[in-house]
Amino acid sequence: MFPTLLIVDDEPGILKTLGDLLQDEGFEIKTAANGYEALKRIEEEVPDLVLLDIWMPGMDGIDTLKEIRKTEPHLPVVMITGHGTIDTAVTATKTGAFDFIEKPLSIDKVLITIHNALNFQKLEEENRYLKKKNLDRHAITGNSAPAQQLRLQVFQAAGSPMPALILGENGTGKELVARSLHQLSQRSEEALICVNCAAFSPEHIEQELFGMEKGGTDSALPRHKGSIEMAHKGSLFLDQVADLPMSAQGHLLRFLEDGRFHRAGGSREIQVDVRIIAATNRNLEQEIRMGNFREDLYYRLAVLPITVPPLRERKEDIAPLAKLFLEEASIRSKIPVKTLRPEALDLLCDHDWPGNVRELKNIMERLAISAQETTISPSSLEDLGFGMPALPDPMAARDYRSAMDLFSAMYLRRQLAIHNHNIPEAAAACGLDPETFQKHMEALAG
Numbered sequence: 001m002f003p004t005l006l007i008v009d010d011e012p013g014i015l016k017t018l019g020d021l022l023q024d025e026g027f028e029i030k031t032a033a034n035g036y037e038a039l040k041r042i043e044e045e046v047p048d049l050v051l052l053d054i055w056m057p058g059m060d061g062i063d064t065l066k067e068i069r070k071t072e073p074h075l076p077v078v079m080i081t082g083h084g085t086i087d088t089a090v091t092a093t094k095t096g097a098f099d100f101i102e103k104p105l106s107i108d109k110v111l112i113t114i115h116n117a118l119n120f121q122k123l124e125e126e127n128r129y130l131k132k133k134n135l136d137r138h139a140i141t142g143n144s145a146p147a148q149q150l151r152l153q154v155f156q157a158a159g160s161p162m163p164a165l166i167l168g169e170n171g172t173g174k175e176l177v178a179r180s181l182h183q184l185s186q187r188s189e190e191a192l193i194c195v196n197c198a199a200f201s202p203e204h205i206e207q208e209l210f211g212m213e214k215g216g217t218d219s220a221l222p223r224h225k226g227s228i229e230m231a232h233k234g235s236l237f238l239d240q241v242a243d244l245p246m247s248a249q250g251h252l253l254r255f256l257e258d259g260r261f262h263r264a265g266g267s268r269e270i271q272v273d274v275r276i277i278a279a280t281n282r283n284l285e286q287e288i289r290m291g292n293f294r295e296d297l298y299y300r301l302a303v304l305p306i307t308v309p310p311l312r313e314r315k316e317d318i319a320p321l322a323k324l325f326l327e328e329a330s331i332r333s334k335i336p337v338k339t340l341r342p343e344a345l346d347l348l349c350d351h352d353w354p355g356n357v358r359e360l361k362n363i364m365e366r367l368a369i370s371a372q373e374t375t376i377s378p379s380s381l382e383d384l385g386f387g388m389p390a391l392p393d394p395m396a397a398r399d400y401r402s403a404m405d406l407f408s409a410m411y412l413r414r415q416l417a418i419h420n421h422n423i424p425e426a427a428a429a430c431g432l433d434p435e436t437f438q439k440h441m442e443a444l445a446g
């Protein structure tokens with residue numbers, strides 16, 4: 001399909017010659033002799049681009065452009081100006097015209113400007129599409145009262161430049177909340193830089209955050225910017241913030257006070273504008289009491305606290321989340337979408353979800369691939385080892401030995417759930433090797 005151009009000019013000669021030339025170049029041409037007629041044409045059928053004369057009797061080009069913008073904010077408009085009307089043309093670009101071309105018209109210049117405008121429009125459309133997709137990707141799914149409350153808190157915090165602290169158990173969705181907060185904020189066009197504070201050794205975390213001058217503490221490394229500098233004008237997400245070593249906590253606190261810092265090994269003071277979003281699954285008040293976290297930093301970070309509730313406290317969210325994850329997995333693996341039988345959903349709702357939403361997502365992804373049926377029954381869940389019978393309360397055990405066994409079984413199952421039923425990862429988290437972990441599991445099951 002050829003792009004449609006609407007040419008608006010009160011000179012019939014220009015409409016005819018320009019129209020014929022552009023038609024020869026493969027465009028579909030519509031014309032209008034004044035602003036009113038142009039608005040009518042656009043209402044009938046929106047063209048791909050408008051060439052709009054500035055000087056016209058009645059409604060001039062600028063007023064016509066303002067009217068067009070009311071209904072078609074993204075339609076590219078190129079202004080045609082006479083000699084000596086450059087000032088007006090500049091006003092037109094400020095009002096949202098893509099560009100302007102001067103009379104007498106050179107067909108080459110007209111063609112270049114039209115192609116530029118159409119290409120730019122295509123890029124803009126792609127961008128809008130990606131942005132929408134991005135927003136959807138960061139949407140917090142769930143209709144329970146706690147999920148609604150969470151979305152409201154995120155929306156309110158997004159409007160503020162103050163630091164936000166996201167609290168919640170493993171896998172509840174803290175990172176998702178941080179991304180959603182950034183996307184909804186005025187900084188969404190700028191970067192969101194994420195740093196997992198637990199992933200760096202105490203010697204390297206400060207270089208990661210604040211960057212380093214050449215010849216700094218570790219002169220083998222080149223001069224580089226840290227995450228704080230890279231997040232300038234955007235947001236910095238500090239995940240697992242409780243893992244920051246004490247000296248980095250001190251430097252972060254100083255940065256939060258006035259937005260200034262030094263790169264490691266440097267003396268130049270750098271000032272940036274960064275919104276800090278931090279998250280942790282630890283109890284920071286307890287960490288403060290144990291001397292592991294600075295109280296003053298806690299108060300600086302927790303200006304806007306957001307608690308993400310565990311999944312067991314919002315079981316109404318299990319059905320929509322399970323549906324979402326099954327659909328996502330089917331799109332990714334290019335397989336037909338599966339749904340859950342009500343009895344399978346009941347089984348999911350009876351579970352305690354120690355690994356929270358991540359555990360649910362993992363199970364749905366495995367079901368989407370492994371279940372033989374399109375409507376998933378409880379037996380498919382059982383095949384994945386889900387729905388093991390609940391263990392009795394160790395406090396009610398008949399003797400010390402049974403109490404210890406019950407407690408060990410609960411602990412191992414919980415670690416397994418938190419680590420998405422990945423035995424090597426769960427074993428590492430317990431400080432065991434995978435074989436010993438498995439042996440304990442089998443012994444306790446027997």
Ligand SMILES: Nc1ncnc2c1ncn2[C@@H]1O[C@H](COP(=O)(O)OP(=O)(O)OP(=O)(O)O)[C@@H](O)[C@H]1O
Nearest residue numbers: 140141169170171172173174175176281357358361
């Ligand atoms: N409400 C939700 N809607 C849609 N997806 C969710 C929701 N909550 C969590 N998820 C998904 O579950 C997974 C785990 O979430 P996320 O990584 O944000 O958890 P977390 O609390 O940051 O985990 P950790 O404590 O391990 O850092 C992600 O894939 C995330 O997209």
